[in-house]
Amino acid sequence: MELYRSHILVCGGTGCVSSDSLKIEERFIDLIEKNDLKNEAKVVKTGCFGLCEAGPIVIVYPEGAFYSQLKVEDVDTIVSEHLVKGRIVTDLLYKESIQEGEMQSINDVGFYKKQERVALRNCGVINPEVIEEYIAYDGYEALGRVLTDMTPEEVIQIVKDSGLRGRGGGGFPTGLKWDFTAKAEGDQKYVACNADEGDPGAFMDRSVLEGDPHVIIESMAIAAYAVGANKGYVYIRAEYPIAVNRLQIAIDQAKDMGLLGENIFDTDFSFDMEIRLGAGAFVCGEETALINSIEGKRGMPRPRPPFPAVKGIFNKPTLLNNVETYANVPQIILRGAEWFSSIGTEKSKGTKVFALGGKINNTGLLEIPMGTTLREAIYDVGGGIPNGKAFKAVQTGGPSGGCIPAAHIDTPIDYDNLIELGSMMGSGGMIVMDEDNCMVDIARFFLDFTVEESCGKCTPCRDGTKRMLEMLDKIAAGTGTVEDLTKLQTLAKTIKNASLCGLGQTAPNPVLSTLHYFMDEYEAHVHEKRCPAGVCKALLNYMVIDEKCKKCGICAAKCPVNCISGTKGKTVYHIDTEQCIKCNACLEACPFDAIKKG
Amino acid sequence: MTNSVDEVLKSDVLFVTGSNTTENHPVIGSKMKQAVTNGAKLIVADPREIELAHYADVFLQIKPGTSLALSNGLMHVILEEGLQDDGFIEERTENFEALRELVKDYTPEKVAEICEVDANDIIKAARIYGEGERSAIYYCMGITQHSTGTESVMSIANLAMLTGNIGREGTGVNPLRGQNNVQGACDMGGLPNVYPGYQPVVHPEIKKKFENAWGVELSDENGLTLPEMMDNALRKSLKMIYVMGENPMVSDPDTAHIRKALESLDFLVVQDIFMTETAELADVVLPATAYAEKDGTFVNTERRVQRIRKAIDAPGEAKNDWEIFMNLMNRLGYEKTYQSASEIMDEIAVVTPQYAGIDYSRLEGDGLQWPCPTKTHEGTKILHGERFARGLGLFKPAQYRPSAEVADEEYPMIMTTGRVLYQYHTRTMTGKTEGLNNLAPESYIEISPEAAVRKNIENGDLIKVSSRRGSITVKAKVTDKISGNTVFIPFHWAEGAANVLTSGSVLDEYSKIPELKVSAVNIEKAM
Amino acid sequence: MKSLEELRKLRKDSLDQVDMRRSGKGTRIVVGMATCGISAGARPVMMALVEEVKKRTLQDVTVTQTGCIGACRLEPMFEVYRAGEEKVTYVHMDGEKAKRVVAEHIVNGKVVQEYTIGAYEK
Amino acid sequence: MVTLSINGQRVEVEQDTTVLEAAATIGIKIPTFCHDPRLKPHGSCRICVVEVNGGKNLPTACVTPVYEGMEVETEGEEVVTARKEILDLLLADHPLECLTCEKAGECTLQDLCYQYGIERTSYDGERNHYEIDYSNDFYYSDQNKCIKCGKCVMVCDQLQETHAIGFAERGFETHIATPMERGLSESTCVSCGNCVSVCPVDALAPKKKTKFRYWETEKVRTTCSYCGVGCQMDLLVKDNKVVEVQPAEGVNDRMLCVKGKFAFDFLSHPNRLKMPLIRKDGRLQEASWEEAYDTIIGKINSIKEENGPGAFAGLTSARCSTEDNYMMQKFMRAAIGTNSVDHCARL
Known part of the structure; x- marks a missing residue:
């Protein structure tokens, strides 16, 4: 086994891949070869680091140097400076990782400091396409223990005791769901994983599948053992090609290593799984619609009851959890229900991953303990609102959720508080709005x-x-x-x-x-036929503020419909609101802020 | 049917043979498809790749006329693999050893050769049927219209008894009756050898009973079967035929022969609702009422006696069939009169043991399944539950014989006949519905792609089809529903009538059924 | 996979490959790897340290590199940082010396005085 | 057994009974569009919502199982508001052509709007516009009137198993269509009309050959006269004419085939025989019944005298009633004296 003095972790998440991280990876490999560092430095393609705002991201260990928004040509500098000469390229570092002129390790950056990564713990740390790396970080240890040392009832009890609730939507207690499925009568049972992440802006499930696919395999195997299933389905939307690919690689590796298949860990337990691709209909995230889709039918929900635990896939008892829920399970088994339930609030245990977006500085994925306040999430982790604008509301729970106004920003985030406020946890979308949002x-x-x-x-x-x-x-x-x-x-x-x-x-x-x-x-x-935030076009009126107008005529020149009149240098300009198409061109063009809308 | 229609959904194995159920009994066909969707296993044996074949676990595309060999072969495998029901054989049957002896020869390999199917499929089918907890057989004219028709049915019954699949819910030997009241017509003694209730006319005590009931002297001789009638008419020993609601000119084999026979009669009376091809030959034609114009009963394929009710008045002076016969009888000096169909049913109940408990007041709602021996009896869903009619079930081993006509140099193709969904029988009724005629406008011949290539035939070509009886011209339908040298012609149409080609002289020894399903023919492009 | 033992063995083997990525809170050995260091032979020293740490399966020890420490004439050199202790700087190192530092200083907590910058400057 | 109360009435029913079924046992009718006991639970129309134990959400009676101590209100304020809203929404995309609509009088939407007093929709939004598919010979598909209850699709899939139609598009554009929208005549449809028979509105309806209103018709229960299955059905009769056939409960489980459902034209066909015909001068000519009887009796007597009863034969019919068959064989056996009676049972 080779030892390396340096590991270069290149983010292979969808976000970074789309901003060329694969070329960056290639360049690293190329230059390391050229500089004869092949035996000293190793390039590792990982899953998402979460701080997508800063992508493409590269982290160089052992220093934990956090390079952000790299371009391919930056790689040359990093190799020649950091790898060859040992000098961290400060200019390319993520700006918040520099505090008082000193570089902070990635783990000490504000975005990560308040986080507690359970579901995402391996994302950005391991190479998802190498099963040994997963195993190195305790992978499959939980499955091994469960199979060799625990009864299904004991497994369910731990999950119950942990207080884990479904991370996909309603927050149903996971242990209870496992219990129902275990107790349902049926010669054939299934476990299924809902990876049909459909909320606009949410991508935590994708990140787990891309960054740590084995955790889903391990967790589903544990669940299958607990409920008495021998077959699993992962339902992923076809729009997640990287996730699909990595999960398939992981399944193949697990099969090769005997972690899937017959008599796992030499026990009576056998388990196999396959991927089913969805066409990306939002409704297929609903469990009964998802089941219809797995069966090859139109993705439409079925009435409940009967619940999937009783009649699910092909009318057999089926356990259905989402990706993030599953991602917590092996840690719960290894570290105990007590550890897990020590995190969070009274009724919402553990951590939750949020996809932070909208008017926020640190767009990206964050995993925070339940009970963290909205303020901490938005300001401490999210870095606050850009351009000094005022925070107005935060929307959680995607299309199923609601908007929470600034007055409630100190609410600790948990299932029940969000529902109380007319919103919900949902899959964890968190969209921040400022004063400019209508x-x-x-x-x-x-x-x-x-x-x-x-x-x-x-x-x-x-x-x-x-x-x-x-x-x-x-x-x-x-x-x-x-x-x-x-x-x-x-x-x-x-x-x-x-x-x-x-x-x-x-x-x-x-x-x-x-x-x-x-x-x-x-x-x-x-x-009043007025849009206070100035967003609803039909209600906008553009006006010239006479006192500020310098009669330069730039606005009139920019107007595509010639509805601004005036004489250059002589008269104040005037906008004909009847003709105005509210394109905003004049407002942007005016060098003197003499045009207002409202 | 030994069992009932709703039991289709209670079987775990269905063996459908010689029945294109989805076209000929569509509502039962749908139930069969539902059963498969719900997890039942399906075995289909048919010369054509019918719709049900697509739902089947095993589809045996047998050569026409070989189903007897197939059932013997299935029994061979079942015995070979010990799938028979020894308890049932021991307690409920006799003559098992003779059967065992006979089917010994029917190895899958041998049967595969006769039926022209894969031996492994025969083994697979036998296992599915034999291993079923509730295996049911459904068959139709594909089994019966052969010179070995009766023996084919016996062989099917043997198969059911061998595995104990009779007398229980979801099992049975279930012939699907083709016409709305073929069951009732048979029940009412529309057969030359039995009175109503299948009571033999040659039995002195039975004859006595009917003489008492009807107050006249009766004949103690079996009468003539339909083919015999035609032969006797030609021989001039039969002078008069009275036809009620039948069209033998289209439905019966060897049309030329039928025409000659009917024309040889002194007197032909036809009673019908339309001027049929047969009525055109008659001396007197009487207008009768259709089902919507009269009260009465039809008996369906599961022996259920159900009401029909007068909804509209008959056109013109058309009369109920029973009224016409009453009037004629009265004029012949038989005085009994009836006021309604209900009164006739009361008389039927007196002379017919199976119908003894039936009267119209009990037929409201779902009707009654006979046997219904008393006024309080609920009717019988499943026959042979505790015991067979004769006590022990008798295995009647039957040897396979090839069909009377086999392909030869002059007539190298084997024609089989049948029906299509959109027409019914001789089209007396369906031919009057425009939409059906649009969907199924004319006769045709189904030809396999391989035969079509050999004969240089394309879809839509006019084909002259000839047999030893005659020839017709029909359009070609080249389809992989059918294979090899088998061809198929539906018999509905008078133009391009399949029955011009079929033989009326090859009869089943027992039931006198003609071998309609196998005729040697030649096909060539019509010039 | 036949047993937990088999899995654990695999984990142990694999861990060496990735351990570097854990957040190091314990001992940090920082090797000067600027041009001066490298030309003076810092790279074999670096590799020796990495290997030795792994071989002894030392937990919470990270070997990292840095740029020029500022005393080019003393290269190859490295510094050892431990919580609650003064920084110790070793100079004119080679592979063998590095291994000794690991054995005595890192493992047994006894600074190898003779290699330190203090000893050299005396 | 489970005891619950519906509108304050106690009712005891079997376990696994639905609220809808339980209510029916005590004569409480809950309106439905998409429910059909033959089909798998669907729960799409939501018109059968009820209030359970004062809960916030309104479950549908058709799929909700009863439980001990359940308290159901079927016409409470919340329920009625929801039903009215649902009808309002359905009407918002349904042409109000009731005056000329063929389904008037047998339209569930019309009936429920009447029951809940919905005169018109309160929405003035977008409507879907579809071409009416007339390509089938027996029925048309007018998606403008469809309320998407889905019964047609389910009947075709689950009962008929023909799979000719399905849902196309989604959301507001959802409608029933054949694969690739190629039209009914290009689909696998076998024209059984079982979809037509379950459609609650005029979206799938028979092509009428006679103009009639449903309230002008009388329904007569009878047995189909085609194959041997013996399907039960109702003849709809107006002015002494059968104008439509609807399937009824029986061995056929409210299913029919194309012939039973649509092929009744022959009854009123002009070519029906209306008078006895006697061959005179080689031609069949109309005659009175007396003449016909006399001719037949005369012939019977003369043949019998010369040749005895053995010269007669009769063909009874698998098409005629049991009673007709009985009378014919009795006529042949008792009045003529021969057992030569047969029929085409074998064909």
Whole structure:
């Protein structure tokens, strides 16, 4: 076995790959070869580091030097300076990793410091395509212990005691789900993994599959042992080619090593698994629709009961958990239920991965203990709002969630608090909004997504969300009425009450929560025909501030519809609001900030 | 049927042989497909790759006329592998040793050669049927319309008894009756050898019973079967035929022969709802009522006596068939009159033991399945439950014999006949529905791609098909539904009628059924 | 995979390959690997340290590199940092000396005085 | 057994009974669109929502199993609001052509809008526009009227097993279509019409040959006169004419085939025989019944005198009723004196 003095970890997550990290990897390999460092430095392609904002990312160990936003040509510098001469290339380091002129190891960077990585612990640390690296970090130890030393009941008890709840949506206690499936009658049972991550902006499941695929295999095998299944399905959307590829490699490696297949660890337990590709319909994240899709049917939800634990895939008892949920299990087995339940709040244990986006400095993935406040997540980890703008609201839970206003920013994040606030945990989307966001527009954005993604099966979701969107469109266009505001709320209630699946039942949340916290904004649209944030185009009026106008005529020159009149150097310019198409060109062009919108 | 239609969904193995169920009994066909979807195993034996073949675990595309060999072969494998039900054989049957002896010769290899199928498929089918907890056999004219028709049925019954698959829910030997009331017509003694309720006419006590009931003297001789009638008509020993609701000119084999026979009669009466090809030959044609115009009963394939009800008035002066016969009888000096069909059923119940418990007041709702021997009896879903009619079930070993006509140099193809979904029998009814005629406008011949290549035939070509009886011209349908030298012609159409080609002289020894399913023919492009 | 023992053996073998990526809180050995160091023979010293640490399966010891420490004439040199201890700088090192430092200083906590910069400067 | 209360009424039912079934046992009707006991639970239309133990969400009665101590309200305020809203939503994409709609009088949507007082939709939004598919010979598919209950698809898949139609698109654009939208005549459809029979609205409907309103018809239960399955069905009769056939409960489990469902035209076909015909001068000519009887009786007597009863034969019919068959064989045996009675059982 070769020893290396230096490991160069290149992020192979989807985000970084799309910004050319594969070329960076190639260049490293090339230059290391040329500089005759082949026996000293090793290039490792890992999963996502989480701080996608900073990608493409390269980390050089043992120093933990965190290079960010690299270009291919930067590799030359890093090799010649850092690898050959031992001088860290400070200019290329992630800026926050430099404190008081000293480089901090990646682990001490603010973004990572408040995090506690359980589900993501191997992401960005190991090469996901090398099973030995997973094993080196205690991989398959939990499965081995479970199979050789524990009864299925004991396994379920640990999961129950840990307090782990489903990380995909509703937060159902995982141990209970395992217990139901174990107790369901059936000669054939299945375990399945929901990797059909559909929330816009959420990509924690993808990251785990790309960065640590073996943890899913190990965890599903443990689950299969606990519930009495011998076959597993991982349902991944085909839009995740890297995840699919890495997971397939991992499955093949596990099979080769006898960690999947017959008589694992020389016990009676046999387990095999396969990947099923989804076409990326949001609804297939709903468990019964996912089951239909696995069976080759149209991805539409089935009524529950019967629950999948009783009648799932091919009508056999089926345990279905999502990727992040599974990713916690081996650690719980190894470190104990007590360790896990020591993290988090009373009813929400452990950590949760969030995909932080929107108006935030550190866009990316973060894993934080339950109970961390929204403020800590947004400011300490997320680095706050860019450009000194004011924080307005944070949207959690994706299209099923709601908007939480600034007044509640000190709320500790857990399942129940978020629901209390009219939102939900969901799969962990976290979108930050500042003063420039119009809440009617935000509600429209999420509802538009739901309307597009409704499977069309049940009336309230299929037709109801469509009508809600039409009303929001009216409001945004300035033609909304007071009746529309009332109607929105009653219709939303019926959709919540009467829809078939969780997606329909939660679809009105973005609208209901914004109506609740930001009614004044809706009213401004309806009564005053005004969009306070200046987003809804139809309600915008561009005006020249006479006192500031220097009569330069730049605005008139930029206007594509020639609706700005005035004489250069002589008169103040004027915008004809009837003709104006609200393209914002004049406002951007004016060197004196003499044009305002509102 | 020994069992009932709803039991299709309670079987774990279905063996469908000589029945294109989804086209000829569509509602039962759908239930069979449902059963497969729900996990039942399906074995299909048919010369054509019918729709059910696509649902089958084993599809045996047998040569027409070889199903007797196939069932013997299945029994051979079952005995070889010990899949028989020894308890059932011991307690409920006799003559087992003779069967064992006979099927010894029917090795899968030998049967495979006769049937032109793969020996492994025969073994697979035998295992599936033999291992089934509840295996049911469904068959139709593909089994019976052969010179060995009766023996083929016996062999199927042997198979069911051998494995104890009879007398229990989801099992049985289930012939699918082709016509709405073929069961009722048989039950009512529309056969030359039995009175209503299958009571032999030659039995003195039975004759006595009917003479008492009807108040007249009766003949103690078996009458003529349909083919014999035609022969006797030609020989002039039969003078008059009275036809009710039948069209032998299209439905019966060897049309030329039938025409000659009917034309030789002194007097032909036809009673029908339309001017049929047969009625055109009649001396008197009487207008009858259709099913929607009268009260009465039909008996379905599972022996269920069900009501039909008068919904509309008959056109013109058309009368109920029973009324016409009553009037004629009265005029011949038989005085009994009936006010309604219900009164007739009351008389049927008196003379027919199986119907003894049936009257119209009990037929509201779901009807009754005979035997229904008393007024309080609930009817019988499953026959042969505790014991067979004769006590012990008798194994009747039957030797395979090739069909009477085999391919030769002059007639190298084997024609088999059947029906299509969109037409019914001789089209007396379906021919009046435009949509059906659009979907199935004319007769055709199905030819295998290999035969088509050999004969240089393309889809849509007009083909002259000839047999020893005659020839017709029909359109070619080249399809891989059919293989080798087998061809298929549906018999519905008077134009291009398959029965011009079939033989009326080759009959099953027992039932006198003609060998409609196997005729040697020649095909050539029509000039 | 037939047993936990088999798995654990594999883990032990594999761990050596990746251990470097753990966050080092314990001992840090920093080798000067600037041009001066390398030309003076820092690379064999570096590799010797890495190998020795692995061979002895020392936990919480990271061997890292740095640029010019500022005393080029003393190269190859490295520094040992331990929590609660003064930094110790070893100079004019070679592979054998490095191994001895690991054995005596890192493992047994006894500074090899004769190699230190202090001894040299005296 | 499980005891629960529905609208304050106690009811005891078997375990695994649904709320809908339990309610039916005490005569409480809960409206449905997509429910059919023959099909797998679907729960798509949501019109059968009920309130359970005052819970927040409204479960559907058709798929929710009963449990001990359950308290169900089937027409509570929340429920009625939801039902009205659902009807409102359905109407928002459904043409209000009830005056000329062929389904009027037998349309579930119409009935429920009447019941819940929905006169028109309160939405003025987008509507779907589809070409009506007339390509099938017996029925049409008008997706503009479809309420997406899905029964047609399920009947075709689960009962008929023909798999000719399915759901296309999703969300608001969801509709029923043949594969690749190639039209019914290009699909695997076998025209059984079982989808037509379950459609609650005029989206799948028979091509009527006679204009009629459902309330003008009388339903007569009968047995199909085609094959030997003996399907039960209702003849819809208007002015002494069968104008439609609908499947009924029986051995066929409310299924029919193309012939049973659509091939009843022959009944009123102009070529039906209406008068007895007697061959005179080589030609069949209309005659009275008396003439016909006399001719037949005369012939029977003369043949019998010369040749005895052995010269007669009769063909009974697998097409006629049991009673007709009985009378014919009795006629041959008792009045003529021969056992030469046969029929085409073998064909």
